[in-house]
Amino acid sequence: SKDDFDLAAVYVSDAQYNRNIFFDTTPQAIRLYLLYNHWGLHILVYTFIVVDLALAIFEDPAVFPLPIWATTLIELVCLTAFTVRLVHYAKVIPRDRFWKDPKNICIIVVIVLSLVDIIIYGSLKATGFFAVRWSRVLRPLLLVNITEGRQLRRAFRSIRNALPQILYVFLLFMFSVLMFSLMALKLFGKKGLTTNDGSPYFTDYLDIVFDLYVLVTTANSPDVMMPAYNSSVFFAVFFIIYILINTYIFMSVFLAVVYNNYKKHLKEEVRQLVRAKRHKMVRAFGVLQERKGEEGPVVTQASWNQLVRLVQPGISNAHRELLWSVSDDNNKGCIGKVAFVQLADLLNMQVIVVKSRPHPLQMWLPSLYLSSPSRLVCRMVRHRFFVYAFDLIILINTVFIGMDEENPLISNAEWAFLALYILEILFKLYTFEPRAFFSRHQFWNWFDTLIVISALIATIINSVLKSSGGYTSRQILDIVFILRVLRLIRVVDSIKRFRAIINTLIRIGPTILTFGQLIVVIYYIFAMVGMELFKGKIRFFDAESTDPDKAFCGNPLLKNSLFAKLNYCKNNFNDVISSFILLLELTVVNQWHDILFKA
Amino acid sequence: SKDDFDLAAVYVSDAQYNRNIFFDTTPQAIRLYLLYNHWGLHILVYTFIVVDLALAIFEDPAVFPLPIWATTLIELVCLTAFTVRLVHYAKVIPRDRFWKDPKNICIIVVIVLSLVDIIIYGSLKATGFFAVRWSRVLRPLLLVNITEGRQLRRAFRSIRNALPQILYVFLLFMFSVLMFSLMALKLFGKKGLTTNDGSPYFTDYLDIVFDLYVLVTTANSPDVMMPAYNSSVFFAVFFIIYILINTYIFMSVFLAVVYNNYKKHLKEEVRQLVRAKRHKMVRAFGVLQERKGEEGPVVTQASWNQLVRLVQPGISNAHRELLWSVSDDNNKGCIGKVAFVQLADLLNMQVIVVKSRPHPLQMWLPSLYLSSPSRLVCRMVRHRFFVYAFDLIILINTVFIGMDEENPLISNAEWAFLALYILEILFKLYTFEPRAFFSRHQFWNWFDTLIVISALIATIINSVLKSSGGYTSRQILDIVFILRVLRLIRVVDSIKRFRAIINTLIRIGPTILTFGQLIVVIYYIFAMVGMELFKGKIRFFDAESTDPDKAFCGNPLLKNSLFAKLNYCKNNFNDVISSFILLLELTVVNQWHDILFKA
């Protein structure tokens, strides 16, 4: 029946995308489940999460302040959306399963706490009291706990699994740092050495521990070593052994532990995924199986065709027939369980269908498109010297970009280059079939076209602004510059070895995306806490300001500090963007000790 | 015959230690070859190489100057030793093989060039001309090309194999840096920004390239970003994307390329080693094989026993019989080729023979050692509270070390602790069989005993010096402090998880040793070149010096430079030790741009 096919299609699709949801098998629940998995809803959920997280830009302390009622309204809309999505999920899976899953509980708790916080914050603010929006720390938890966050949860699980081993290595590492610090205290404490700014060198145990801990990240090398080294060459050996053991050897052990744990964990996860996939495919087979002759249950080609059409509506007949001929290699007209189970993997394989469709112009104006001048143009565009010619043009363009753009010759040449690039794209579109030219895997064609068209638009806007009032928008000019330089990247595609490296980078894109989400979750939590604790502690004054507080970033504690001297005032927790940039700087590790001292 | 057994033993031993030397099979050459492989000669060769390399400490520019005739004499002795070793090698292998091997040619060239250099240098110096000891750069090549340098050559081969791929990644990386620099020039060049010290910011293309290249190593983060960030938040995004792409993504690709290449190369090397080992064992079998019955050639137990005794003279009868019973699993009294070939691997297996030898005291004074008070002592020492008690003592000792050692109570307590530690070792030696206690695998027993005895000796010397003239040698006191702190490391052994990590570290020791040799080879070459180019360019003045040149390290070019301000004068190429420390600092990466600027 139709319902059976729907159920089987859901099993196959779950197997294909590694979804692990224990849904109700009633026809109504299945239809809801199909809706739940619709890609449009996935995008909607992520949009609401991004909006919810981005609220931090507009909430106090804000980059762009909005009134409280506005941000509250947006947040309520987001919370409603999350609630609706959760109710939808509750209708799809059995009730007891729903309440047993900690992910659902976590989402409910986040929503309820956010509501409570909004009410408390609103009423406190209305009555003029001090209030903190503490529930904002919980927002990133939504990103982790929604059904779509499977990859992200896997990444967090990997980290959690490696933690105990990492902890022991870290303890041993700390023991080593403490021992070395004790040795440093004994060796240097009584020598009366001074640092470069005249303060006593290595006389306090806790200061030594901090200095040597910073040295592990190499951030204060070689300054921390110089006073001892100046006193005797042999003391340098102490620091070299320290760096060797604590930076290189321990970091290697750390990496080895993390890597081995990750590999072990990944193997186990993959094994579970394969098992779950097989299990789902066996269920789909159970739904569609028929008895035919003596050979046990089978699925007929007709059922199989209907199933595949349901699972992947856009599949071409040729592709479907290819998959069937792979499954039914003996041409029996039906397949057993073993062959059926492969379907999910077969559907995941990328079959690139090279459609040698004729060019649309050939259909509309055959006499013109097939005339000998037109053919000559096509031959010319396909020739490798066409590629060389444009590589040369890019190189010349590079030189022009490097020169002063206020010279009228240079700025007019820019128009010529733009025209050449547009001409190139038009020529290619004339020669190659446009749908093939803009197919999904043609990364560089997309890249080229987008960059050139954006550059054209930005350049036109810029020159219109300039000629209308003599006024040039700085932002638009910056965008024009960036687009111009980005265009040059195309030259990389002409070198085969570079193309291979770039393709590798594109292939690891999804992993980087998961890792990026993980970083956002962690940074967001730190940024929220940091903002509540440190907002307004440090102020940034712009270059023209003559405020006397400018010399110490508006905080008397920073008088004469290295932090103020290095002009680090903008490294603060005053709004969410500053916080993110500060956290990134701390991750990069250099000078982190100077930055941290402000707290 | 005896010669046959000698030949077979050499094959087995070569297979066991993965030696790949194509020696002459005449009885005389085999005897020479056995001598060539003697461990004493290996040590002698390495000693001469270390002496030859260490000459740099005494040659101009010297740490401890020696007259030219002395260093030349030592070098001539070393060169003679290398020549003798090479002649010995030439007698062992066939003449044509010897001259075909680039390693031998390389050693001959190094020796000849060193002699030529010594003569030229000596005569130029004698006539008062300027002269450079350029052949010193070649010295590390000896370390690579001697027969014993197999592991080191393998490491260099791995690096060479990965070079082409690394080069392409590096080119793409440089392309990326150049593109970003161009973008930075266009974005910031005309904005009129200034750095913290007031100089114009990002106006010269080559300066930008250098600054951004330094940023990849994170050494000038966040300073290089601050002027742009202070001008607009959105410019920070430029730097963040830059660091993301060029530091993190490119470094990951670099590591992946190196790791994958290394793994591929290692697999191939291991395959070759296994093939060569098998080949040698088959040859050994061919020498000793006999016909017995119908089953093809075999080796009898008698021949096998004689062979094993020749290969490993120290092997115990029990161990040898165990190996035979593993090989001859059907108890036939003889083994075929397949079983024989395993012998090299069997000999390499560590069989820990637990000899429950009685304590020597039990043999000499049985009535005393077996008396009930003595047994009580032994039971006490074996009890786990004995370990706990000494862990507690170590902890208390740690606190005492942290306190001021000039307090007489503290310095007297030190004697008590020393006495306790010695007592512990004596108790253990009383309870456990001394040869088992000091067996090869008892790392911590060796460690403890060495540290405690050295500390005892140093402390006694120190107090003798102190009481005799009131004068305390700073060096001896430093050694005493280091030994005291090192003693505390022992506590690590009490925690099982830590012991596991430390054992892993000890196991990768040989790999670290090979890597260390590789580093020495590379640093030595750089140090020699650097010393000839830069010696004396920068001078170090000690703290009491009132020389006006002190403010700029004796080099007018460094007037007002950050290098001089940060008191980096001792980071120079004035002698080999300074050079090595400087190269290590550059490897550690931080502040390397400030250090490099002096050149």
Ligand code: NA
């Ligand atoms: Na650094």
